[in-house]
Structures are given as structure tokens and as C-alpha cells.
Amino acid sequence: MYSAETSPPxxxxxxxxxxxxxxxxxxxxxxxxxEIGKLAKGGVxxxxxxxxxxxxxxxxxxxxxxxxxxxxxxxxxxxIGRYKGKRNLPAxxxxxHIDSVPSAGRYDGTLGVLAGIEVVRALKYNQIVLxxxxxxxxxxxxxxxxxxxxxxxxxxxPDPEYxxxxxxxxxxxxxxxxxxxxxxxxxxxxxxxxxxxxVELHVEQGGVLESQQAEIGVVQGIVSMNRYNLTVxxxxxxxxxxPMDMRQDALVAASQIVLTVNQFANHLADGIVATVGALNxxxxxxxxxxxxxxxxxxIRDLSTQNVMALVERLKSQIEAIAxxxxxxxxxEPALNAMPTLSSPNIMxxxxxxxxxxxxxxxxxxxxxxxxxxxxGRVTDMGMIFVPSRGGISHSEDEYTPPxxxxxxxxxxLNTLIQLDTEYS
Amino acid sequence: MYSAETSPPxxxxxxxxxxxxxxxxxxxxxxxxxEIGKLAKGGVxxxxxxxxxxxxxxxxxxxxxxxxxxxxxxxxxxxIGRYKGKRNLPAxxxxxHIDSVPSAGRYDGTLGVLAGIEVVRALKYNQIVLxxxxxxxxxxxxxxxxxxxxxxxxxxxPDPEYxxxxxxxxxxxxxxxxxxxxxxxxxxxxxxxxxxxxVELHVEQGGVLESQQAEIGVVQGIVSMNRYNLTVxxxxxxxxxxPMDMRQDALVAASQIVLTVNQFANHLADGIVATVGALNxxxxxxxxxxxxxxxxxxIRDLSTQNVMALVERLKSQIEAIAxxxxxxxxxEPALNAMPTLSSPNIMxxxxxxxxxxxxxxxxxxxxxxxxxxxxGRVTDMGMIFVPSRGGISHSEDEYTPPxxxxxxxxxxLNTLIQLDTEYS
Numbered sequence: 016m017y018s019a020e021t022s023p024p025x026x027x028x029x030x031x032x033x034x035x036x037x038x039x040x041x042x043x044x045x046x047x048x049x050e051i052g053k054l055a056k057g058g059v060x061x062x063x064x065x066x067x068x069x070x071x072x073x074x075x076x077x078x079x080x081x082x083x084x085x086x087x088x089x090x091x092x093x094x095i096g097r098y099k100g101k102r103n104l105p106a107x108x109x110x111x112h113i114d115s116v117p118s119a120g121r122y123d124g125t126l127g128v129l130a131g132i133e134v135v136r137a138l139k140y141n142q143i144v145l146x147x148x149x150x151x152x153x154x155x156x157x158x159x160x161x162x163x164x165x166x167x168x169x170x171x172x173p174d175p176e177y178x179x180x181x182x183x184x185x186x187x188x189x190x191x192x193x194x195x196x197x198x199x200x201x202x203x204x205x206x207x208x209x210x211x212x213x214v215e216l217h218v219e220q221g222g223v224l225e226s227q228q229a230e231i232g233v234v235q236g237i238v239s240m241n242r243y244n245l246t247v248x249x250x251x252x253x254x255x256x257x258p259m260d261m262r263q264d265a266l267v268a269a270s271q272i273v274l275t276v277n278q279f280a281n282h283l284a285d286g287i288v289a290t291v292g293a294l295n296x297x298x299x300x301x302x303x304x305x306x307x308x309x310x311x312x313x314i315r316d317l318s319t320q321n322v323m324a325l326v327e328r329l330k331s332q333i334e335a336i337a338x339x340x341x342x343x344x345x346x347e348p349a350l351n352a353m354p355t356l357s358s359p360n361i362m363x364x365x366x367x368x369x370x371x372x373x374x375x376x377x378x379x380x381x382x383x384x385x386x387x388x389x390x391g392r393v394t395d396m397g398m399i400f401v402p403s404r405g406g407i408s409h410s411e412d413e414y415t416p417p418x419x420x421x422x423x424x425x426x427x428l429n430t431l432i433q434l435d436t437e438y439s
Numbered sequence: 440m441y442s443a444e445t446s447p448p449x450x451x452x453x454x455x456x457x458x459x460x461x462x463x464x465x466x467x468x469x470x471x472x473x474e475i476g477k478l479a480k481g482g483v484x485x486x487x488x489x490x491x492x493x494x495x496x497x498x499x500x501x502x503x504x505x506x507x508x509x510x511x512x513x514x515x516x517x518x519i520g521r522y523k524g525k526r527n528l529p530a531x532x533x534x535x536h537i538d539s540v541p542s543a544g545r546y547d548g549t550l551g552v553l554a555g556i557e558v559v560r561a562l563k564y565n566q567i568v569l570x571x572x573x574x575x576x577x578x579x580x581x582x583x584x585x586x587x588x589x590x591x592x593x594x595x596x597p598d599p600e601y602x603x604x605x606x607x608x609x610x611x612x613x614x615x616x617x618x619x620x621x622x623x624x625x626x627x628x629x630x631x632x633x634x635x636x637x638v639e640l641h642v643e644q645g646g647v648l649e650s651q652q653a654e655i656g657v658v659q660g661i662v663s664m665n666r667y668n669l670t671v672x673x674x675x676x677x678x679x680x681x682p683m684d685m686r687q688d689a690l691v692a693a694s695q696i697v698l699t700v701n702q703f704a705n706h707l708a709d710g711i712v713a714t715v716g717a718l719n720x721x722x723x724x725x726x727x728x729x730x731x732x733x734x735x736x737x738i739r740d741l742s743t744q745n746v747m748a749l750v751e752r753l754k755s756q757i758e759a760i761a762x763x764x765x766x767x768x769x770x771e772p773a774l775n776a777m778p779t780l781s782s783p784n785i786m787x788x789x790x791x792x793x794x795x796x797x798x799x800x801x802x803x804x805x806x807x808x809x810x811x812x813x814x815g816r817v818t819d820m821g822m823i824f825v826p827s828r829g830g831i832s833h834s835e836d837e838y839t840p841p842x843x844x845x846x847x848x849x850x851x852l853n854t855l856i857q858l859d860t861e862y863s
Contacts, residue, residue, distance in 0.1 A: 221680030238679065242725060254714035254737050255662065255806035256645030256830065259705050266715055267701045270694035277691045281683050290678035291690055292725045299717045301666060301735040311725040313678050382679035408677065 033371055033429045034141060036133040038421030044129050045420065048074065048113065049121035058411025059121055063114035063156035064189040071113045072193060075128060075153055082132050083139045084151065089203040091166030092155035092195030098135045100148035105211040107145070107431050107438070109134065110152030111386060112163070120413020122420070126401070127216045128153050130424035137428055145435040147211060154386040155193060162186070164389030166203040205393060211438045212361060212395040215387040216427045218415050222406025223379050230422055231369045231376035232400030236356035237388035238315040238380050241322050242349040245272065245333075249342040251298055251306025266296055266305035268340040275332050276312060279325050287316040288382060289325060312346075317354050317380045355388040360437060361397025361430070368429040374422055383408075399426050457795055457853045458565060460557040462845030468553050469844065472498065472537065473545035482835025483545055487538035487580035488613040495537045496617060499552060499577055506556050507563045508575065513627040515590030516579035516619030522559045524572035529635040531569065531855050531862070533558065534576030535810060536587070544837020546844070550825070551640045552577050554848035561852055569859040571635060578810040579617060586610070588813030590627040629817060635862045636785060636819040639811040640851045642839050646830025647803050654846050655793045655800035656824030660780035661812035662739040662804050665746050666773040669696060669757075673766040675722055675730025690720055690729035692764040699756050700736060703749050711740040712806060713749060736770075741778050741804045779812040784861060785821025785854070792853040798846055807832075823850050 051074065052059045052067035061067040072094055079086050079096030086096045097106070111127025131151035138145065155163030160178050165171045172178070175197055178186035187197045219225075224232050249265035273291045280289035294310040312329075316322050330346065337344040362378070369376040379400070381388075387396050401423035404414040475498065476483045476491035485491040496518055503510050503520030510520045521530070535551025555575035562569065579587030584602050589595045596602070599621055602610035611621045643649075648656050673689035697715045704713035714737045721731040736753075740746050754770065761768040786802070793800040803824070805812075811820050825847035828838040 219680070220677060222685065223682075240679070252830075253644065253807065253832065254716050255664070255712065255739050255808075256643070256832075257712070258647075258710070259701075259712055261646065264701070264714075266697055266718060270697040273690055273694040274698070277683075277688070286682070288679065288681070288683055290688075290726075290728055292678050292720075292727050292729060293723045294690060294718070294720050294729075295723070296716075296718050299719070301716045301737050302714075303716050304714055305716060305718075313725050315679050383677065384679075406676075406680065408680075 034137055034432065036130070036137045036421065036424045036428050038417065041129055041133045041424055042417040042420055044078065045121055045125060048125055048129065052115070054118065054411055056411040058413070059115050059119050060117050061113065061115040061119070062117065063159060064192045068114050069192060072153065075113060078132050079151060082136045084135055088194035090196045090199045091163050091203040092190050092193035093163045093167065093203065094153035096132070096135070096151040098138065098149040099144065100146055101144050102146045104147045104439070105207065105209050106150040107147045107434055108150040108152055108210050108213045109215060109427060109431065110150070110154065111215050111217055112154045112157035114156055114158050116158050116409045118411055119409060120411060122218045122413055122415050123220065123408055124157060124217070126218055126415070126420055126423065130216045130427050133424050134428045134431060145432065146439045147435050149431065155195065157386050161384065161386065161389060164386040166200050167205045168389040168392040169204045170389060170392060171200065207394045210394045212358070212397070212434055213387060213390040214361060214397045214399065214427060214430055215385060216399045216401070216423045217385055218403045218408060218413070219400040220383045220403055220408035224377065224400060224402040225404065225406060227377050228375065229377040230374040230401070230419060231365070231426055233362050233365045233369070233376050233378045234357055234381045234398035234400055235362070235378050236317050236354055236380055237385055237391070238317050238382050239319055239322055239354040240350060240352040240384060241314045241326070243312040244347045244349045245310050245312060246345045247308045247342050249306050249340065252304045254302045254304050257304055262304050263341045264304050265308040265342055268336050268342045268344065269294065269308035269310055271336045272310065272333065275329060279328055283325050283328070284316065284318070284321040286380065287314070287321050287325065289314045315382050317356070319354060355391035355396060357397045358395035361395055361434065364430045364433045364437070365397055365399055365426060368426050368433060371429070372422070372425060374426065399423055399430070457792070458561055458856065460554070460561045460845065460848045460852050462841065465553055465557045465848055466841040466844055468502065469545055469549060472549055472553065476539070478542065478835055480835040482837070483539050483543050484541050485537065485539040485543070486541065487583060488616045492538050493616060496577065499537060502556050503575060506560045508559055512618035514620045514623045515587050515627040516614050516617035517587045517591065517627065518577035520556070520559070520575040522562065522573040523568065524570055525568050526570045528571045528863070529631065529633050530574040531571045531858055532574040532576055532634050532637045533639060533851060533855065534574070534578065535639055535641055536578045536581035538580055538582050540582050540833050542835055543833060544835060546642045546837055546839050547644065547832055548581060548641070550642060550839070550844055550847065554640045554851050557848050558852045558855060569856065570863045571859050573855060579619065581810050585808070585810065585813060588810040590624050591629045592813040592816045593628045594813060594816060595624065631818045634818045636782070636821070636858055637811060637814040638785060638821045638823065638851060638854055638858070639809060640823045640825070640847045641809055642827045642832065642837070643824040644807045644827055644832035648801065648824060648826040649828065649830060651801050652799065653801040654798040654826070654843060655789070655850055657786050657789045657793070657800050657802045658781055658805045658822035658824055659786065659802050660741050660778055660804055661809055661815070662741050662806050663743055663746055663778040664774060664776040664808060665738045665750070667736040668771045668773045669734050669736060670769045671732045671766050673730050673764065676728045678726045678728050681728055686728050687765040688728050689732040689766055692760050692766045692768065693718065693732035693734055695760045696734065696757065699753060703752055707749050707752070708740065708742070708745040710804065711738070711745050711749065713738045739806050741780070743778060779815035779820060781821045782819035785819060785858065788854045788857045788861070789821055789823055789850060792850050792857060796846070796849060796853070798850065823847055823854070
């Protein structure tokens with residue numbers, strides 16, 4: 016059912032004297048993979064470590080082997096296909112993930128993996144062997160723990176309890192299901208010595224390319240993600256009998272925080288984003304002055320300096336808000352993921368290849384997390400984006416036209432070929 | 440166990456040549472009644488129509504009869520004790536309720552009922568028969584539907600489904616449990632023809648008397664209660680990939696509403712209170728720009744004009760907030776209970792009696808709802824408040840010292856005696 020035997024006949028077209036991948040097969044395989052965990056509206060649900068994830072891994076492994084790669088699974092469960100190089104050099108790697116959020120489209124992650132396989136097929140079809148080995152990596156659990164990428168980067172939390180899933184399943188059992196082994200997970204660590212560079216193709220999951228009518232995004236880096244949990248403690252009182260000037264209204268203070276965050280992000284630095292996404296009120300009753308509010312703050316930017324400036328300004332503002340409303344405001348860091356900047360030489364290669372293919376490109380930061388943000392901590396990293404229609408992702412409505420998927424894979428192929436020379 | 444046989448011996452003390460009630464017995468009976476539905480910390484749980492409510496009604500009925508009253512239950516389940524008058528005049532009525540919120544103190548409602556019984560005992564002990572009959576009313580379900588007061592006022596919703604309880608029990612079954620009858624509930628309606636005036640003694644449930652070191656509150660009226668449900672609809676987008684200027688953040692708009700309401704209530708009119716007590720965010724996730732927020736607005740004041748002024752200013756501000764955040768804001772009325780003003784002659788009588796008893800009084804509005812707000816729609820109404828320690832009510836921590844309970848009952852007794860002359 017999921018065999019590549021049913022794929023269209025092999026036809027390669029050459030654009031501007033560069034190599035190109037087999038676009039029809041790429042798009043056919045995107046649809047074939049989307050049959051696993053298919054949802055009613057055409058999207059997919061392929062949660063990591065689920066039966067669907069395991070089935071999809073098996074299919075992708077078969078495709079890798081058909082494309083001429085040897086495959087192995089590291090202790091973090093990462094599925095790695097390897098196409099031999101002429102020389103004993105560190106690999107040029109690509110790839111992404113095939114797990115999904117609960118209600119996903121068919122492009123997020125999957126495009127990068129299947130394009131990687133098509134890159135190898137194109138090399139093989141054209142009887143090209145690069146100096147470097149080429150690796151295509153399917154990373155484990157990108158949508159939740161990012162444990163695959165973190166194991167490669169050596170950025171794991173050593174406590175396995177940190178990775179226990181909401182349904183109670185331990186990370187040991189999760190990894191066993193996909194051929195990994197928590198007890199030896201350190202052996203999955205990679206370095207520049209065995210991976211010269213990593214280039215990931217992904218759908219944008221935002222609306223910048225579409226709004227600028229660009230076909231290719233040259234990613235400048237993956238923004239930092241800084242999260243804080245805030246708690247405002249006031250006093251829950253009767254909404255009728257408590258005069259306005261005797262209130263300690265936690266929601267009034269929380270609302271001032273929401274607006275302060277929004278205002279700072281709008282004016283502090285170009286491109287920074289800051290969001291209060293979750294907010295819960297206690298006791299949350301019509302006739303009781305709110306006594307406690309918990310809210311989350313999420314800040315992202317390529318510049319750590321900008322993020323810290325926003326946090327500092329917010330902290331000093333929070334003191335004033337607490338005092339004004341006679342409330343106690345606590346702000347606890349919950350996540351501090353540093354930005355990962357793209358390597359300039361890879362950005363340049365992607366831009367050059369895009370030009371040669373007559374594809375309009377723009378440079379932009381990635382404001383969503385990707386496997387490349389972890390891998391980029393130990394070796395050179397670059398990312399290629401293709402447009403998402405309406406900027407929509409993590410939704411069954413996610414869509415990238417077939418020709419744009421093909422364009423992205425063509426840029427990936429020729430970028431790797433160019434890097435093969437640069438890194439020799 | 441709950442018999443009046445165990446109450447202290449009959450001793451009346453006269454203050455400033457006025458009559459006084461039997462304070463020890465009043466406070467003893469408050470404690471006796473608090474045994475029914477007693478909670479661990481000393482408060483009570485006596486939900487309307489529950490077994491505890493029924494037991495408490497039986498005990499109060501016995502006490503009424505021991506005090507020399509005939510008793511009956513009207514079709515709304517109101518328990519009415521009647522002490523005959525000299526002449527065939529409309530009644531002078533008092534009373535309150537004995538049902539409670541799930542975790543209550545022992546004074547809210549109960550004080551007004553038991554003080555009413557002590558008033559009749561004091562009249563009888565002193566061999567006084569007023570020109571008017573005196574009624575002591577235990578109103579049905581004050582803490583939730585206020586169906587007892589509303590039936591007397593003729594302000595019921597005719598649809599019985601409106602009164603179905605959260606646990607699924609119909610109002611028909613509820614009323615049957617306490618001797619009422621929904622099908623004939625219209626017969627419970629009263630008017631000035633059979634009730635000349637209604638005076639309710641209640642604990643303040645707020646901190647005004649305590650902060651002003653007053654023993655008695657002369658209630659100016661019961662504030663209107665106006666409730667609205669607001670819905671802000673924006674667009675739920677990725678908190679990383681959606682630039683600040685492309686957001687339709689429902690929580691930013693909602694926060695502006697919270698602060699606008701708070702600011703208006705603080706500055707528009709003295710004494711008005713306005714509260715956003717409940718606020719819920721969708722999808723309420725750290726990494727998603729809020730797409731929808733629902734919030735409640737509760738406004739209370741004695742002046743309908745002030746309330747409408749606040750609503751109008753808010754409505755015009757809401758348009759600007761909606762436009763600025765590219766959101767849709769809907770505001771639906773959920774409750775519009777008109778204020779009930781006290782009768783000036785009853786306020787005057789309460790103030791005079793307080794003076795004669797050397798009790799310091801202040802005039803204040805009631806910002807909580809009471810049975811008197813319904814009865815006051817069909818006849819003259821007045822209310823007497825005694826202090827609540829720390830302004831606390833609807834809590835096991837609710838407390839009013841015994842001497843202040845007695846002071847309130849003494850004011851009630853002598854006010855009714857004074858009104859007996861005025862209304863003849």
C-alpha cells in the first residue's frame with residue numbers, strides 16, 4: 016500500500032543547467048506518507064512513538080534503501096540514511112521529522128525528509144557521487160521533546176523524568192518503540208568531526224514568503240524562545256460589596272501586564288514577538304473580584320540582547336503594576352532556548368542556487384522551532400523555507416503547492432552539491 | 440437536639456426606656472440552628488431544598504409557634520409566621536432566609552429570621568399587641584433563584600425551565616420538598632394591601648460599618664445588578680511566526696476592556712462598582728496568540744443613570760478597542776436587576792431608634808442582593824445592617840459578635856413598634 020512501486024515513472028528535468036529532483040515522485044510520496052494517520056479533512060495525526068509514527072518510519076526506511084542509502088537508527092531513535100561519498104569526510108546532512116502535532120498538515124517536517132531522499136535519488140540517477148557522504152536524518156519527536164535533535168547536539172536534560180509524557184509513558188519505553196535506547200543515548204551525540212554541515216528544508220509555517228511573493232526563504236537563524244510563568248496574587252472579594260479602592264484585583268494587574276508586553280514588543284525592536292497566550296483566573300466567577308491569575312509569556316527573537324532588554328523593562332514595570340494594584344506578582348523562567356544562527360556560507364549558497372534557478376528569495380528568521388536549531392549548536396547549519404499558503408501550519412489546512420515543494424527540493428539538492436565543493 | 444427547651448432563661452433588659460429582645464436566646468438559637476449542616480470549621484452548608492434546609496425549616500417553624508405565631512407555607516415555599524394584630528390591617532413584615540451558599544457562615548440570612556422571632560417573643564413577653572399583625576417570613580432559596588421573594592413580588596420568570604437546578608432537579612420538585620406548589624405559585628403574590636412594610640435585618644457582608652466604626656447600617660437601597668457577557672473574537676495564530684502587526688490578539692483587546700471598566704468605575708461616579716470576574720481564553724496555549732476571549736461584566740449602583748452612563752461609555756470605547764486590535768467584540772446583556780430604594784420613612788425610623796439606643800449608625804447602600812430587593816418592588820421596604828468582621832461573608836470565617844446581633848434585633852423590634860404607629 017505504501018510502496019514506492021506505485022510511484023510515477025522516472026523523469027528528471029534540468030533547469031538552467033543545474034540538477035533537479037523528480038518533482039512528481041516527491042509530491043506523490045508526500046501524499047502516500049499522508050495516508051498514515053490520515054484525518055477526515057485530509058490532514059494527518061502522527062504523534063511520535065505511536066503506531067502511525069512507527070509505520071511511517073518503516074515506509075521511509077524502505078524508501079531510503081530503495082534510493083541507495085544504508086540505514087541505521089541511533090540510540091535517540093533518529094533514523095539515518097547514508098549515501099556513500101568518494102572520500103572519508105564528515106557527512107553533509109539534511110532531513111527533518113515525520114511526527115506531527117495531533118491535527119497537522121502533510122508538509123510540516125515530512126517535506127524535508129522526503130526531499131532529502133529525492134536528493135539522493137537524483138544524485139544516484141545522475142550517477143553522481145559527492146566527495147562527502149550525504150545523510151538524510153529523520154529526527155525523533157520534533158513536535159514535543161525534540162529529543163532526537165537534542166541528543167545529536169548533546170543538549171539533553173539528563174533526568175529521564177523530564178521527558179515523561181503526559182499519558183504517563185516513560186522516555187525509555189518511548190525510545191524502545193522506535194529502536195532507541197535511553198541508557199546509551201549519549202552515543203548519539205555528533206560533532207563537526209562527523210557532520211560538516213546540516214541543511215533543512217521546511218515549510219515556512221508563517222506568512223512572510225507569501226506576503227512578499229517569494230518562492231524561497233533563506234533562513235537567518237532560529238529565534239530564541241524564552242518563556243516565563245507569571246502569577247498575580249490579589250484577594251478574592253465580593254464584587255458587589257468591595258469598593259473599588261479596597262480591591263486587590265489580580266485580573267486588573269494581569270491585564271496591565273498583557274498590555275505592557277504587547278506595547279514593548281510593538282515598539283522595542285523590529286521583529287521581536289512577545290505573547291501572553293494562556294491566562295487563567297481564580298475563582299473565575301461573575302460576582303467575585305479575581306484573587307489570582309496565572310499567565311504565560313513567550314518571547315522570541317534572533318537577538319538575545321533584545322529579548323533581555325524586553326524582560327528587564329517588563330520586570331521594572333511589573334513592580335509598579337504590583338504596587339498600584341496591591342498585588343504580588345511572581346515571574347518564573349520556564350524555558351530559555353538560545354537562538355541558533357545560520358552559517359553565512361550556507362545562506363550564501365542557498366541564495367546563489369535560488370538565483371541560478373530563477374527563484375525569488377528573501378532572507379528571514381525562523382520564529383518556529385526546528386531540528387536545525389539543535390544540530391546548529393554543534394555544526395554549520397542552514398535552512399530553506401518554501402511558502403505556506405495563508406501562513407497556516409499545525410492545522411489540516413496547511414498547504415504548499417506541488418511546484419513549490421519541488422522548487423525547495425531543487426534548491427536543497429544544488430545547495431548540497433555546492434557545499435560539497437566548499438567543505439572539501 | 441434542636442429544641443428551644445435548652446435555651447437560656449427568659450430575661451429582658453430595657454435600654455433607654457425602649458423594649459429589647461432576649462439577646463442570649465437569640466445568640467443561643469443562632470448557634471443551635473448552625474448545628475444543621477455544620478461544617479468542620481464551624482460554618483454551615485444548608486443548600487436550599489436539601490435535607491438540611493428542610494430540617495432547619497422544621498426547627499424554625501417550631502420556634503415560631505412557641506413564640507405565639509401561627510404558621511403557614513405559601514405556594515413558593517415561603518414559611519410565614521404570623522402574630523395577630525389588634526386591627527384588621529396589612530401586616531408589618533420582617534424576615535430573611537435560612538438557606539446558605541455551599542460554604543457559609545451562621546449569620547447570613549439566619550440572623551434576620553431568628554431576630555424576627557425574638558421580636559415577636561419580646562412583644563408577647565411584654566404583653567404587647569400591635570395594631571398591625573406582625574409577620575416573620577423565611578424566604579425560599581435566597582442564595583440562588585430568590586424564588587421566594589420573586590413570587591411575593593410577582594417578578595418570577597413564568598418558564599419553570601429557567602429555574603431548573605444544575606443537578607437537573609426541576610423547580611416543581613424543589614418546591615414540593617418545602618411544601619410549595621409551582622402550578623399555583625401566582626397565589627403567593629403580595630401587595631401593599633396585605634403587607635404595609637417590610638424591614639429586613641442582615642449582616643453587612645462588606646466592610647463599611649467596621650471601617651467607619653458604626654454599629655448599625657441604615658440601608659439606602661439595594662443596588663441594581665447589571666451583568667453582561669462579552670466575547671472578543673480575534674484569530675488564533677502561531678505565537679512565533681505571526682509578526683506583532685499582523686495579529687488579531689483577543690486577549691490584548693480583552694485586557695483593554697478590563698482596564699477600561701476598572702478606570703471608568705474608579706472615576707465615573709462615587710460608589711459604583713464594576714468587575715470583570717470571569718475571563719476564559721481560547722485556545723489558552725503558551726505558543727498560540729489568543730483567538731477568542733469570553734468575559735463577564737458585573738456593574739452595581741443605586742443609580743440606574745450611573746450604570747447606564749458607564750455602559751454607554753464602555754460601548755463607545757469597545758468600538759475603538761475592536762478596531763485597534765482588528766477583533767470583533769460582542770456585548771450581550773445577561774441580567775438587569777433594577778435597584779430597589781428604601782422607603783425614606785423606614786430609613787428615618789431606623790435612624791431614630793438607633794439614636795435612642797445610643798448606637799452609632801451610618802447610611803449606606805447594600806451592594807449584595809437580598810430578599811428585601813424583591814419585596815421592596817411591591818411595598819415599602821427598609822433594611823438594617825450589623826457589621827461583618829473583616830467584611831467577610833459567604834465564608835466559614837463570617838462573624839458578627841453576639842452583642843452586635845442583639846443590637847440589630849433591638850433596632851428591628853423598636854423600628855417595627857414605631858412603624859406600627861406611622862402606618863395606622
